[in-house]
Amino acid sequence: MKEGPLLGKEVISYLDIKKDGFYIDATAGMGYLSEVILNELGADGALLMTDLDEDLCGILNENKLFREKRVMIENSSYTELPDVIKKRKLPKADGILFDFGVGTYQLNSDRGFSFMKDDFPDMRYSRRTGLRAWDVINSYPEKELADIIYKFGEERRSRRIAKRIAEARSNGSIDTVSRLAEIIKKCAPGGKIHPATKTFQALRIFVNGELENVEAAFSFLPEIMKPGARCVFLTFHSLEDRIVKNSLKKLASDGIINLLTKKAVKASYAQSRIQPRARSIRLRAAQII
C-alpha cells in the first residue's frame, strides 16, 4: 500500500481548495503536503511555501516539483508571514496549513535532533537563531535545566535527569547527542518510549521557542486571511495541541472564526500501523468569518 503524507486526505478536505485560490503552507518541510495542495490547485492558483530551515529551503528550491510559476518559496519563520505577504504584494489567502514541530528532514540531518545518531547537540531549525541545545545542557544551572525538561517535555523525572547532566558535564562538556542520551538512559531507564525522548523534545522546543511561535500564529491570522478562508493545524504533542485548541476557542468566542472540528481529528488505525508517528498527530481546522 502506498502511503501519502500523514492525514493528507483530511488536510485537503478541510482546506476545501479553490482551483484559482491562494494558499500558504506555513511549515513546508520536504513539501509532501505542498505537493498534495498543488495537485488540487488549478493553473491560476498559487502556493506560498515557508520554512525556517535554510538548508531545507535550498532543497525545496532545487526540487523540480516546486520550480513552477504557481509556487513561491520563502525561507522565514511563519511568525513573519504578515511582512512576507506585504513584501511580495500578495493578496489575503484562501487557506493556510501549519504542520508544527520537527520534520523528517531535521531528524535525518546531522544537527542533533535524533538520539539515534551521533551528532553535535545543536537542534536549531535555523542557524540564524543563537541558542543551541549544547549551550543549554552545558551551561544552564541545574534547576533551570530541570524546569525546561519538565515544562517542555512533561518529563516527571526532570530533576533526576538535570542532576545527572550537571554531574556529567563537570567531567567535560557534553558534545554528542549519544552521550546525552546515554546519561539520561542511566538515570531514567525506559518504558515504552526511549528514555531520552521527552528530554530531547524539551530541548528542541525551548531552543526554537516553538510554543511561543505556535501562539503567535493566531495573532495575525485575521490579518492575512480572507473571510471564508480555511486554516488547518497539525500538531504532534499535547503541549502544541493545547495551544491550538485554546487559541481557536478564543478566536471563536471573539467571533473571528468558526470551528470546523469540534474534537481533534486523529490518524486512522491503518495509518498509525504504517507510521508510528501518526499515533500522536492531531488535526484541528477553522474558517475565518
Ligand SMILES: C[S@@+](CC[C@H](N)C(=O)[O-])C[C@H]1O[C@@H](n2cnc3c(N)ncnc32)[C@H](O)[C@@H]1O
Ligand atoms: C513537521 S515538519 C513539516 C512537514 C511538511 N508538512 C511536509 O509535508 O514535509 C515542520 C517544519 O516546520 C519548520 N518550522 C519550525 N518552526 C518554524 C517556524 N517558526 N516557521 C516556519 N517553519 C518552521 C521546520 O523546519 C520543519 O521543516
